[in-house]
Amino acid sequence: MSQDLIAQLKQLKHGEVKPSEAWLKNNRAVLLSQIKNTVGDQNSKINLENVWNAMALFMPRPVVFNVVRPMAVLLVVSIVATSGWITGVDAAYNSLPGDWLYGAKRAAEKTQVAMAAIVGAKKAETKLHAEFAKRRADETKQILNSNDPGKQAKAQETVSDLKIEIASVNQKLDEIKSDSTKNVTADVVKDVKQDTDSVKNTLQEVKTSLLATAAQNTSTTPATDAAVQTVQAVSEVKDLAKDASIKAVEVMVTKHLEGDVSVSVADVKKEINTTLQSGATDAAQSNSSVDKIKDVVNAAKTQVADLSANKTNNASTTAALTQKISEISTATNVAVAQTKTAVETTDQAVAKAVDSLNKGDLNQAVQAMKDVNNVTKEAEKIYDKTIVNAAQLVPVSPVVAAVDSSKDIKVIVSTSTSSTPEIKVILTPATSTINNSSNSKTEKK
Amino acid sequence: MSNFLTEKILLYRIFTKKDPEAYAELYDIYVQRIYRFVFFKVSNHENAEDIASEVFLKAWQFLIANSEEQPEIKSFSGLLYKIARNSIIDFYRQRASKSEIAIDENIEVTDDGKWYDELANKIETGKIIQAIKKLKQEYQEVLTLKYVDELDISEIAEITGKSQLSVRVTMHRALKKLKQILGDK
Numbered sequence: 001m002s003q004d005l006i007a008q009l010k011q012l013k014h015g016e017v018k019p020s021e022a023w024l025k026n027n028r029a030v031l032l033s034q035i036k037n038t039v040g041d042q043n044s045k046i047n048l049e050n051v052w053n054a055m056a057l058f059m060p061r062p063v064v065f066n067v068v069r070p071m072a073v074l075l076v077v078s079i080v081a082t083s084g085w086i087t088g089v090d091a092a093y094n095s096l097p098g099d100w101l102y103g104a105k106r107a108a109e110k111t112q113v114a115m116a117a118i119v120g121a122k123k124a125e126t127k128l129h130a131e132f133a134k135r136r137a138d139e140t141k142q143i144l145n146s147n148d149p150g151k152q153a154k155a156q157e158t159v160s161d162l163k164i165e166i167a168s169v170n171q172k173l174d175e176i177k178s179d180s181t182k183n184v185t186a187d188v189v190k191d192v193k194q195d196t197d198s199v200k201n202t203l204q205e206v207k208t209s210l211l212a213t214a215a216q217n218t219s220t221t222p223a224t225d226a227a228v229q230t231v232q233a234v235s236e237v238k239d240l241a242k243d244a245s246i247k248a249v250e251v252m253v254t255k256h257l258e259g260d261v262s263v264s265v266a267d268v269k270k271e272i273n274t275t276l277q278s279g280a281t282d283a284a285q286s287n288s289s290v291d292k293i294k295d296v297v298n299a300a301k302t303q304v305a306d307l308s309a310n311k312t313n314n315a316s317t318t319a320a321l322t323q324k325i326s327e328i329s330t331a332t333n334v335a336v337a338q339t340k341t342a343v344e345t346t347d348q349a350v351a352k353a354v355d356s357l358n359k360g361d362l363n364q365a366v367q368a369m370k371d372v373n374n375v376t377k378e379a380e381k382i383y384d385k386t387i388v389n390a391a392q393l394v395p396v397s398p399v400v401a402a403v404d405s406s407k408d409i410k411v412i413v414s415t416s417t418s419s420t421p422e423i424k425v426i427l428t429p430a431t432s433t434i435n436n437s438s439n440s441k442t443e444k445k
Numbered sequence: 446m447s448n449f450l451t452e453k454i455l456l457y458r459i460f461t462k463k464d465p466e467a468y469a470e471l472y473d474i475y476v477q478r479i480y481r482f483v484f485f486k487v488s489n490h491e492n493a494e495d496i497a498s499e500v501f502l503k504a505w506q507f508l509i510a511n512s513e514e515q516p517e518i519k520s521f522s523g524l525l526y527k528i529a530r531n532s533i534i535d536f537y538r539q540r541a542s543k544s545e546i547a548i549d550e551n552i553e554v555t556d557d558g559k560w561y562d563e564l565a566n567k568i569e570t571g572k573i574i575q576a577i578k579k580l581k582q583e584y585q586e587v588l589t590l591k592y593v594d595e596l597d598i599s600e601i602a603e604i605t606g607k608s609q610l611s612v613r614v615t616m617h618r619a620l621k622k623l624k625q626i627l628g629d630k
Contacts (some may be wrong), residue, residue: 002620002624005573005620005623005624005627006592006620008569008570008573009573009588009589009592009593010592010593010595011570012481012570012573012574012589012592012593013477013481013593013594017480017481017484017485017574017593018477018480018481019476019477019480019484019490019493019494019497020490023494024476024477027476027494027497027498027501028469028472028473028476030498031468031469031472031498031501031502031505032465032468032469034502034505035465035468035502035505035509036465038505038506038509039463039465039509050457050461053457053460053461054457057450057453057454057457058450
């Protein structure tokens, strides 16, 4: 009975109690028109609130509004912040001084250093300084290769920044050396050394290209002056980089002797050897460059002497020129002698260092390496002085800058175009007859 | 579950866009149930039609009025049944003078449905409807919601505002009472 009753109840919905189809349709139309009148035209606007309500279709409202919404907001904020930071700094990464993003690049770097300092990660901090020094050196190189009219000033700016970075690296290396807690391992120092070496090499390139530029722009004296200033600044920083490199090796040795095994003996020896070799090369290069200057100056001296012997007009200026060039010649000859001594001293020191290395006396080797460094630095200073001195009168820069020493050097002193004699240096490749005189013309003041 | 989701999406469209078409779809889903619910409580089809259309209009007005704060509506059917109950109460208040127990004897044969082909069946149905109308409101509700509209106990509990246990007990008693009425006849 009960089941029958339930079955009958269930059948009710198909039968008597069903609303009529006509009413259903009619009522639907009436209802629609009624409700349409109440709302009017609705412009669907995009409302963030609707997103949460849409989400609330699939999960409980308290979860959406108390958990999902705050989390989503946090997520969006962090995504915007970090992606903005990443893309911004990435774009800034390749910027150079003068670019509007360069400030962002420097700010990002400063933040990194500050973060490392706050955390107390000396290891990271040192590496960062070395890394940034490398960047500054690359920037300097890029700026000087560009066609920017104000590139000298910008280059000097980056060089001075580079100096600060290198100074920081030096300072950090000192701290690491005196720090016996072994927080910083020798492999880090090795990385730093490689960075400083790279800085050193980049600066060498910069210097060479600067000399070449100076030679091309001799007609505009201020540019030359700026270039000479930049050369001096670069030389100074290069010395610092060398010091840092040496110090890094020293710290490596110290760490190694303290029992740090992160870098093997062979590696330490290799680093010392590389430094020694590069020192020897530098000394030899200074010497050969000074030698080249000497050749040019002496050639010019001969020419001027001939000129004063043959011509009687402009006697006073020619005489002054003769006197000046002989002064320079004397100075250059002294420089050649000095650099030659330097090369000999270097060779001896290198031999001593290699000997110590073979014996396994790392401390002794480091000492010898330091000696080599000091001597090469001196030699380079002499070279810098000589080139600046000689450049006053003779366009020696292209000669020095020319990597290919097989070129023939020809010095011409002419009085044809002006009352004051002109000294030209012509570089002709031994195999061809290309005339570089247009690039190597200078006027005597 | 899919019905549940459809209903949620339709409600969302109503809240955010005040979309009449979405409401029309909800109407299509619920109109017959609401009509039946009302029909068992009022005397005839005309009144049931009036009240049912009133219910849907009121429900729309409620949704639009609250569209800003978007109240969480656990079940739209629950809302409709509540409005329907109130509307029925209003209906009886307005017609308090009249005695409305007697059913219109001419149960409308609204269309030429197959169901009416069998006369015996028709009589049987009429008997049950009459019997249901003799039950008290409480019993009517649970019986029609459970067996005609085939709702879950939980839904019925929500609509009637009772606990599930109470709904079960009421249903048991209502069925017993209905049997008794039919048996008496």
